[in-house]
Amino acid sequence: MSKVLIVAEHDGAHLNSSTAKCVTCAQAIPGAEITIAVCASDASAVAAQAAKLQHVAKVLKIENAANAHLLAAVIAPQIAAIAAPYSHVFGPSTTFGKDVMPRIAALLDTAQISDIMAVESATRFRRPIYAGNSIVTVEVDAGAKVVATVRTASFEAAAEGGSASVEAASVSAELPSHTRFVSVSEAKSDRPDLQTAKRVISGGRALGSAENFNLLYKLADKIGAAVGASRAAVDAGYAPNDLQVGQTGKIIAPELYIAIGISGAIQHLTGIKDARTIVAINKDGEAPIFEVADIGLVGDLFKIIPELEQSIG
Amino acid sequence: MKRILVGIKRVVDYNVRIRVKPDGSGVVTDGVKMSINPFDEIALEEAIRIKERGGAEEIVVVTIGAPDTQQQLRTALAMGADRALLVESTAPVEPLDVAKVFLKVIEKEQPFLVILGKQAIDDDNNQTGQMLAALWNRPQATFASKVEIAGDKASVTREVDAGLETLEVDLPAVVTTDLRLNEPRYVKLPDIMKAKKKPLETLALASLGVEPKQRVKAVKFEPPAQRQKGVMVKSAQELVEALKKKGLVA
Ligand SMILES: Cc1cc2nc3c(=O)[nH]c(=O)nc-3n(C[C@H](O)[C@H](O)[C@H](O)COP(=O)(O)OP(=O)(O)OC[C@H]3O[C@@H](n4cnc5c(N)ncnc54)[C@H](O)[C@@H]3O)c2cc1C
Ligand SMILES: Nc1ncnc2c1ncn2[C@@H]1O[C@H](COP(=O)(O)O)[C@@H](O)[C@H]1O
Numbered sequence: 001m002s003k004v005l006i007v008a009e010h011d012g013a014h015l016n017s018s019t020a021k022c023v024t025c026a027q028a029i030p031g032a033e034i035t036i037a038v039c040a041s042d043a044s045a046v047a048a049q050a051a052k053l054q055h056v057a058k059v060l061k062i063e064n065a066a067n068a069h070l071l072a073a074v075i076a077p078q079i080a081a082i083a084a085p086y087s088h089v090f091g092p093s094t095t096f097g098k099d100v101m102p103r104i105a106a107l108l109d110t111a112q113i114s115d116i117m118a119v120e121s122a123t124r125f126r127r128p129i130y131a132g133n134s135i136v137t138v139e140v141d142a143g144a145k146v147v148a149t150v151r152t153a154s155f156e157a158a159a160e161g162g163s164a165s166v167e168a169a170s171v172s173a174e175l176p177s178h179t180r181f182v183s184v185s186e187a188k189s190d191r192p193d194l195q196t197a198k199r200v201i202s203g204g205r206a207l208g209s210a211e212n213f214n215l216l217y218k219l220a221d222k223i224g225a226a227v228g229a230s231r232a233a234v235d236a237g238y239a240p241n242d243l244q245v246g247q248t249g250k251i252i253a254p255e256l257y258i259a260i261g262i263s264g265a266i267q268h269l270t271g272i273k274d275a276r277t278i279v280a281i282n283k284d285g286e287a288p289i290f291e292v293a294d295i296g297l298v299g300d301l302f303k304i305i306p307e308l309e310q311s312i313g
Numbered sequence: 314m315k316r317i318l319v320g321i322k323r324v325v326d327y328n329v330r331i332r333v334k335p336d337g338s339g340v341v342t343d344g345v346k347m348s349i350n351p352f353d354e355i356a357l358e359e360a361i362r363i364k365e366r367g368g369a370e371e372i373v374v375v376t377i378g379a380p381d382t383q384q385q386l387r388t389a390l391a392m393g394a395d396r397a398l399l400v401e402s403t404a405p406v407e408p409l410d411v412a413k414v415f416l417k418v419i420e421k422e423q424p425f426l427v428i429l430g431k432q433a434i435d436d437d438n439n440q441t442g443q444m445l446a447a448l449w450n451r452p453q454a455t456f457a458s459k460v461e462i463a464g465d466k467a468s469v470t471r472e473v474d475a476g477l478e479t480l481e482v483d484l485p486a487v488v489t490t491d492l493r494l495n496e497p498r499y500v501k502l503p504d505i506m507k508a509k510k511k512p513l514e515t516l517a518l519a520s521l522g523v524e525p526k527q528r529v530k531a532v533k534f535e536p537p538a539q540r541q542k543g544v545m546v547k548s549a550q551e552l553v554e555a556l557k558k559k560g561l562v563a
Binding site for chain 2: 071072073076094095096098099100101102103104105106107109110111112113114115124128129130131132133134135136137138139140141144176178179180181182183184185186195199223231234235240241242247248250255256266267273277278279281290292293294295296297298304307308310311312
């Protein structure tokens with residue numbers, strides 16, 4: 001039987017929805033028994049949220065003052081110390097999971113499967129490579145421990161309604177002090193979160209300035225959308241780095257994605273492959289973004305954005 | 314000697330349109346332009362800048378790969394690396410074994426800093442630096458957009474989902490690069506000539522005592538699902554109507 005351990009992502013108070021997506025992925029393994037591990041200084045609130053997720057059998061609280069910030073070097077030895085009974089150890093393919101999971105895998109002397117997008121069996125998975133330009137089916141030997149990250153855009157979050165048992169785990173692992181948290185930039189907006197928003201409007205280099213990005217924010221507010229950006233727009237300082245969509249930014253799967261003044265480089269398209277409806281607005285009718293767009297409009301964004309606002313009313 | 318180790322992987326150039334072989338056995342790489350992994354160029358650029366500021370004395374670039382990876386090492390030497398090490402393997406080597414090779418090289422070279430790319434853009438694994446840091450039992454600062462060295466510590470700003478996170482790590486440590494860390498310099502022709510005289514050492518993988526394993530087997534490669542051809546609209550108004558019809562805007 002498969003026993004899956006999921007490393008919870010959270011901010012100390014709230015469980016990140018990426019964890020619920022890992023649960024859905026784990027549940028695709030036939031007969032999986034799912035445990036969630038919550039590393040925190042005080043894990044109670046997050047553990048209670050994890051226990052409500054359907055299909056979760058058990059939640060382990062791993063409490064330690066050193067877990068106040070989720071540092072990979074500190075978390076990894078604790079997870080490795082409790083990993084023995086599990087056949088699979090999963091984490092989300094977010095910057096948190098990408099940072100910590102390979103460190104866990106190495107401590108367990110096992111390989112990692114990155115970005116699982118589909119489960120074919122307990123030992124067989126599908127994942128994207130070459131910025132999503134190929135999908136590879138990979139297999140590990142039966143009996144090998146599978147450490148993996150889960151591509152969150154490929155799975156729905158598990159619903160609530162479960163009632164897993166919550167236990168405190170005692171972990172004996174030597175924790176390093178060589179890595180210290182200093183600060184994190186405050187999440188500043190009350191706008192919808194880019195990674196979970198149903199609608200996203202992204203701007204590219206064509207916006208030309210940070211001020212012009214306000215045009216996007218205004219439009220986004222009108223339809224309750226989150227705002228994203230291309231790498232070129234972020235590099236130019238028009239938008240903060242956490243708005244970048246793509247291979248090296250966020251991989252998202254909104255119902256509606258509107259790309260404005262974005263050419264559609266493969267690295268950008270990687271981030272929006274799972275968007276339900278893609279709209280492209282670009283003054284160049286030959287721009288590659290139109291090859292993936294469900295609805296395309298050729299024209300000048302500075303003229304079109306005000307018209308859109310007006311038509312939406 | 315204050316030394317920085319930089320990982321260099323040879324990958325299909327990021328501008329190449331990737332094609333999957335019709336028999337599903339892999340991706341077409343024959344006759345395709347190969348380059349230094351873009352994140353590794355950034356890693357090398359950062360090492361060069363640290364050295365230029367007087368923070369390091371020697372930069373050693375390391376690759377595990379086939380003999381023709383020499384090309385990328387020569388480019389790295391032309392950019393500003395001092396020495397190159399090619400650990401030869403014709404078969405692909407998994408991140409865990411790459412990390413084990415790096416650990417062997419670290420034991421010999423005793424660097425105060427190892428800079429790798431955050432991910433190789435062929436397999437998109439994003440694992441090697443973290444695995445190396447675990448095996449070495451040293452700090453990791455992944456996805457770096459700013460690195461400041463001060464004495465035996467480094468302050469590293471990281472690109473995380475929430476925004477920017479800053480860590481302080483004791484050295485030696487492993488740093489992996491994100492895109493905004495720097496913009497790599499162009500190689501100048503005279504430097505290419507000079508690089509021919511710089512030392513490039515070749516070692517057999519087996520001589521390092523690492524036995525690579527194939528833990529993850531690729532069974533089948535497929536092209537991604539194609540999206541259906543879309544429609545073009547003529548005006549903003551038409552666009553809004555189409556979205557309303559789909560129930561995507563109220
Ligand atoms: C390793 C690597 C990773 C990368 N990762 C990412 C990533 O995660 N995300 C990402 O986005 N990119 C990424 N890139 C960069 C990517 O290759 C492109 O350079 C980038 O996406 C281009 O951004 P853009 O479309 O905004 O700019 P451009 O390519 O310059 O496109 C601007 C577009 O705006 C249009 N335009 C100009 N003026 C107007 C106007 N007035 N009205 C309407 N349209 C107008 C133009 O026709 C053009 O199509 C990566 C690159 C590398 C090498
Ligand atoms: N074969 C290799 N030779 C040298 N460096 C490598 C190799 N494979 C991976 N790396 C380094 O590890 C980084 C991350 O690679 P990966 O974990 O495979 O995505 C790369 O950007 C390189 O710096």
